Structures are given as C-alpha cells and as structure tokens.
Amino acid sequence: MDDSIFSPDVKMTPWWWEWAPREAPSQPVLPSDSEVAIVGSGFTALNAALTLARAGRQVVVLDSGSPGFGASSRNGGQVGSGNQRFTVRALVKMFGEKHAKALLEEGIAALRYVGELIESEGIECHFQRVGRFRGANRPDHYDPMARDHQDLSRLTGMEFHMVPREEQYSEIGTDFYHGGAVLPADASVHPALYHQGLLDKVREAGVAVLPFTKVLNLTRERQRVALTTERGELSAGDAIVATNGYTTALTPHYHARVQRIPSAIIATEPLESEVMDRIMPKGRVIGETRRVFYYYRPCPQRRRVLFGGRVSSGGHRLVDFRHLYRGMTQIFPELVGVKITHCWTGYTGYTRDTLPHAGRQNGIHHAMGYCGSGVARASYLGHKLALTLLGDAQGKTAWDEHEFRPFLFPSATRVLVPAAVAWMRLRDTLNL
Numbered sequence: 001m002d003d004s005i006f007s008p009d010v011k012m013t014p015w016w017w018e019w020a021p022r023e024a025p026s027q028p029v030l031p032s033d034s035e036v037a038i039v040g041s042g043f044t045a046l047n048a049a050l051t052l053a054r055a056g057r058q059v060v061v062l063d064s065g066s067p068g069f070g071a072s073s074r075n076g077g078q079v080g081s082g083n084q085r086f087t088v089r090a091l092v093k094m095f096g097e098k099h100a101k102a103l104l105e106e107g108i109a110a111l112r113y114v115g116e117l118i119e120s121e122g123i124e125c126h127f128q129r130v131g132r133f134r135g136a137n138r139p140d141h142y143d144p145m146a147r148d149h150q151d152l153s154r155l156t157g158m159e160f161h162m163v164p165r166e167e168q169y170s171e172i173g174t175d176f177y178h179g180g181a182v183l184p185a186d187a188s189v190h191p192a193l194y195h196q197g198l199l200d201k202v203r204e205a206g207v208a209v210l211p212f213t214k215v216l217n218l219t220r221e222r223q224r225v226a227l228t229t230e231r232g233e234l235s236a237g238d239a240i241v242a243t244n245g246y247t248t249a250l251t252p253h254y255h256a257r258v259q260r261i262p263s264a265i266i267a268t269e270p271l272e273s274e275v276m277d278r279i280m281p282k283g284r285v286i287g288e289t290r291r292v293f294y295y296y297r298p299c300p301q302r303r304r305v306l307f308g309g310r311v312s313s314g315g316h317r318l319v320d321f322r323h324l325y326r327g328m329t330q331i332f333p334e335l336v337g338v339k340i341t342h343c344w345t346g347y348t349g350y351t352r353d354t355l356p357h358a359g360r361q362n363g364i365h366h367a368m369g370y371c372g373s374g375v376a377r378a379s380y381l382g383h384k385l386a387l388t389l390l391g392d393a394q395g396k397t398a399w400d401e402h403e404f405r406p407f408l409f410p411s412a413t414r415v416l417v418p419a420a421v422a423w424m425r426l427r428d429t430l431n432l
Contacts, residue, residue: 016192037236042072047382074346081107082373088151110380123197132186135177220363245347
C-alpha cells in the first residue's frame, strides 16, 4: 500500500478543527492567587471549572498549549458508558454484585450527564442519541456478548438488542462481522464543538483561562498550593490535576498511575450519500469485540467516515495511518480507492485497573484514567470532583472506593506499550 490512498493536500490535524480551530498563542494576565487552580483544559477541567465558578469560587485554568489541544478535541466523538471494558460477570466476580451494579450505574450516569449538560447549556455540537452497534469479530463472540448484555440489562435496566448476522445489513453494510449488539442510549458528538461550547460557558462564568502557560512545579505548602509557571508564580487554595493521557513527570504520583496509549483517526474524502446509506444506514457509532479494536462513525453531515484505532508509533508520518485504511477497507471493500484527507493522533489515559479515578493525594485533587471513554467519564468526573471540593456529598462516586495503584514498572510499561499492542493485534489475527 503506497501513499496514493492519501489526498494530495492531506492534513495531519483533526478534521474536527476545520469546524473549531484551536486558539492562537496568547498570554492573558497571570493572577498571583486564586481559590482553585486547575492544570489542564480538557473536558475534566472545564466541567470542574464551570461547577466551581457557578458556586462562587474563583478559578484559574492553566494549560501548556491551546485549550483542549489534547484528546478533548481529537477523540472519535463517541459517547458511551464505558461499561464494556469488563463483562458483567467479571465485575461481579471481582467486586460482588452490589458494587458491580454501582460501578455500572456510574457509567450510565456519566452518559446521561453529558446529554443533559449539552441540552441545558444549549451547546451546539451535533449531540445525537444515535446508538452504538458493536460487531462480533468472530462467530463465538456473539453468544457471550448477548449474555453479557442480558446481565447488564438485568442489573441496571440498560436497553439493548441483539442483531444476528442475517439481519446485520440493517445496521452496517458489511459481511465482516458475525452479528452484534445495539446500545440505543449511546451517542455521537462533535467533540471540538462540545469543548468550545464548554470553554465559552466557563469564560462567561468568570473563570480565568490561561493557555500557553506551562506549569513547571506544583507543591502543597501548608494551606496553599504553589504553582510555578513559565510566566510566573500562582498561589491557590486548592489545585486539580486534570491531565489524563497527557500527564507528565510534573506530577510524578499521577505519572506512575496513568499510561498514555496513542490512538489515531483518519477521515475520508466526502462520499456520495448512497454510499453512506449503504455502509452506515442508521448513522450509529460503531465498535468491535477484538482486543485491538477499531472504532468508527459517520461525520455529523453523513458525508465522511471517521475511522480510528490504536497506533504503535507516534503518528507523525503518513505510513503510521496505513493500517487504519487497511482495516477500513477490509470492513468496507467498496471504500477501496477512497482518499484520506485528514490523519491525526491523540492520547488516551489508561490505569492499572482500567477504572477511572478521582480523589486527593498530598493535598492535590485529581480526576483521570478514562481508558478510552473520556467524553462521558471526564465530563462527569470533572463535575463530581468540583462538588467534592464544595463539600457536597453528591460528589461521591462508586469509583472512589478503588485504590489508585501505580503500575509496577511505569517507565518500562511506557516503553513496552507498542510491543503489547502488536502482540494483542497478532492474537486477534490468529484468533488466539
């Protein structure tokens, strides 16, 4: 496969940014103090800032780059509960039925929160309850998936229905899968417009958003948090670290607990409406059952396919995206020859137990570790963490009960991530 699959003017930036460009460099005035300082400017940070500011708190948001430059404006725009990371039976075995139910219900609450927030704030970001189709990559994946969704429905009441292979074309125009499950409550969103809408609301609420203000040091000193930035010093009563997959050695405690996993997405050139109607007749967001899975969807106008998956290398060269094109055309052979106009990458943040975490360590608050389900989880936990800072008992979640454990060998794990992804992809290929 050569570079002829790419448009001559292919862009190495998110297609989403065509609608919501990132802000140009600027340097607003850095205050000397604030009640709350938030490091990061993605969904977690902005939801926390909005809740705090509307409760009367003085809030400063700091980021080393443009607001939302990371995963919040780079993700696939799929909004789900994240409850498919474990089977229900595995959760029950690990934690007991009562706590497993509580964990699953948190995921559903996160999904609900995002929809209600966007509606109540009037954020125009193409949020739609399109539902999710999850395809069975092998025939023996279908029945276990059906049992798992039955267990999920029994515990939480979450709606679903199964689609056997003979009826699959009603959902997706391919013979690649062996049936699948539909989760009607899952949604799609334009993530960059959602982020921009949140950013506008945060600024309207009086939050000082300071882009291009890299934090160099962060320490708790008695009753205050001292933040050293490239542009000066800031003292805050409380601080929140909301960096997820972009967590660095600035905060060693969290750096040892969150591994960044790169993900990549390609956008096709505009397609004929008849093609889109054949391959994605219901406009759903789509996932799979294999370990190294692809995730994809139509763009909001149903003119392009946005197709994503894991990437082993940095995603700085066109060659790094060829495997996505191979995967897309394997599923949809009629897309062979379609050009790619945009390629981009971003970082998800994975934890050792693959659960999200929020809490406080050494006087610093945090929310992170969304494991690829960040649109809902980050938004929800940002809000919940703010409630906790405000002394509101509604800030508590079932996820709070889990110890935020470090990886056994964090540095080695970071080095070995590409090899682990390659090994899991090989197991998928060999049906191991």
